Amino acid sequence: MTAAQPPARERRFLGHPFGLSVLFLTEMWEMFSFFGMRALLVYYMTMRLDFGQEYASLVYGTYAAFVYFTPVFGGMVADRWLGKRRSVLIGASTMALGHFMMASPALFYPALATIALGNGLFLPSLASQIEGLYREGDPRRKSAYSIYYVGVNLGAFLAPLVCGFLGEAYGWHWGFTAAGVGMLASLLIYVAGSRHLPPEAARIAALPTPRKPLDRAVLSRLAFLGGIAAIVVLFRGAYEQVGNTIALWAEMGVDRQVTAGWSIPMAWFQALDPLMVFIATPLLVARWARLAKRGIDTPSLHRMAFGAAVVGLSYVLLAAVAAWSEARGIRANWLWLAGWFVLMTLGELYILPVGLGLFGHLAPEGFGATCIALWFFAGFFGNLLAGALGMLWSRLPHGGFFLLIGVVAGASAVLLLALGLRVGRTEKRDNPGLTATIS
Template identity: 60%
Template sequence: MSTSIAATTPMADATPRRGHPPGLAVLFLTEMWEKFSFFGMRALQVYYMTKQLHFSQGSASLIYGAYAAGVYLTPIAGGVISDRWLGRHRAIVIGSLIMALGHFMMASEVLFFPAMITIAIGNGLFLPNLPSQVAALYADDDPRRASAYNLYYMGINLGAFLAPLVCGTLGEVYGWHWGFGAAGVGMCLGLAIYLAGGRWLPKEGPRAARKVEAVPNDDAATRVGLLVAIGLAVVVYRMAYEQTGNTLAVWVDTSVDRHLGGWTMPATWIQSLNPMFVFAITPLLVALWQRREARRGAARPLGRMAIGAFVSALSWLALAAIAHVDMARHAPTSVGWVTAFFVLFTLAELYILPVGLGLFASLAPARFRATTIAAWFLAAFAGNLLSGVLGTAWEHLAPDAFFALTGGVAAIAGALLWAVGRFAAKRP
């Protein structure tokens, strides 16, 4: 779970520098509710298709992958539309209303596909415009800016954590339309918070002119080549990454013992483990990196990303081994092993996705920074689309074999990132 944060014209605030401006809380809560709606719908999506609409697992996997890809494709067009015509504020309002409409449309079976298209269109207007306001709350030299990004990212994961617990429970226990409806209500709450807190947000205005630093042609070509190579590796990684909401969700529903005493945990609750561990692991990981950098200097981003991909591969291979043992003894897998899987899986995510986004921003040629960030969304689009294709193999493989295959895909991403890192290290 990650999002881009584009720089905007800084706006100094009168808040004491010990704390943060009120606008950050407005953006935090708006983003939290938007992610609540998005991940609330996604937690139910595969189960709704296979149980209510009676799609085959393979068809559900392809549809899930196509939708997950689409929400990363539409922000490219949405960013252009908002920059040239709508403006930031109107794009967020219109995008929020369109997304809320899409979630409410999900309550009708005949509107299932139009609803997904509607949500993806609204997301295209919303996603590029909200996070760009974080930087504008602070002056250029304000030391609070870095921690503000961390707090904003926590808002994303808080919404993702709450969504399966609320929307998933309502959908599984009381009916699908209740879960989808709750997602729509969450989107409306986010919009209401954004509108109510508008006075604390940065004002829109013309972009400040900036100098464009000339980049030698050879260096520019090398940067573009690195970005393409990194993007391809991220595409491969996302093929494995997105299986947690797809094939893994199917396996959890049918093959994992979720009984705790006399109570059965809803299958959708498993989707909350990833954002929960983001909360738990991020502060520890950041502290570890800071201590390492104080002693030995900054680590190479591509090295960290390669580690993340290999750790992801390890998590899937470990899950394959666990599934193999349980299948041999004809027993369900303990939810404790699934929890352990998500610890490693989340650690891998924190090593690769946020680091990769920052690397794209730092390598971007000055004149093509927005285009370069759009390329990050294109990598997510392609990876999510291919994750649906990979998911169709679930129907033809046993769970242990499929998880081993997924681990192999993540390992290929690690090898690609390691090779690109070795090449980058040789650059003068």
């Protein structure tokens, strides 16, 4: 029996092969551990390790960058040598070890490196098993990724609520330990459900195979995607402030008092982003489907430019709130920060999922992994930029800092729109297939 021909009486999960539930739950708990640790990271560095804010932001950005960098090589290792299952097992075990190491201040840097390395093996090896659950041409395949993405955001939503609360209320080591327990749960679910997953495919030979010389169309397509990735680096420099300077502002610039005896834990605000993804994604998808039926299909680059502009606008509004609060020597009401997360996430949904899909659709034949790696590299350099920008947090007024971040996001919007308009004018003549695809 092959992965392309599942048994007629297979167990089902929401109408899909039961193996999807295994991947769903494995990824959900992995995201719980990852985002649980991330929700505490900046607070841990500034409050427990006594790092200066500038250095803490730089460490945060560097760590987040390498989380995007290691999967590029982890996927190659899985394809060529270890195989997907073994890579998931090694990656999950390594990440669990790293999360437990975080409970010890003396192991802080080795723990971050351990988690990033484990993530490199785990992340590409788990998601790539979805395809093997379906026959060729199975119409359920596309919706499988949407269900899987729900698992990602469910774990990201629960993590700050649980790990953040434990870290703030009972001690940082309890929050990190909870993240480690979540990673162990991910590993155990994968081991217990592995019989429902597709069999391992033959691994690619380690020696490179001869490749035809690249023609002009392929080079043009790769250069085009490289240009988009470079612009997305700017956007991520603004977007990735969520777990960095936004987290710091939630602690020092926001009045989180709800009742006389209770304040909202500062890490809980980071659960609003995945919560809004749950709420807004089906609404946006339905809206885009209705527009498509009416013959209105906005080009992908224009959608991405709109999303970057919305994120930029959200930071400009936050800058006004922060400046007004600072001028009066008070903290901003927590509702302003909650509202910012709503607006920012709406913008995010117009650029990040759309961009990932664009890179998948525009990848030339034989360059699929290369183009996805290019998208990961945008995340890598974008997080480095976010860390460098975060170093300005303690040098500028908070209102001025958020205004700067809004300008960075706005610049990416202008560049994406300019690139989209250029494609509309020139690529229709030189490469009509490209214009059709990005639309």
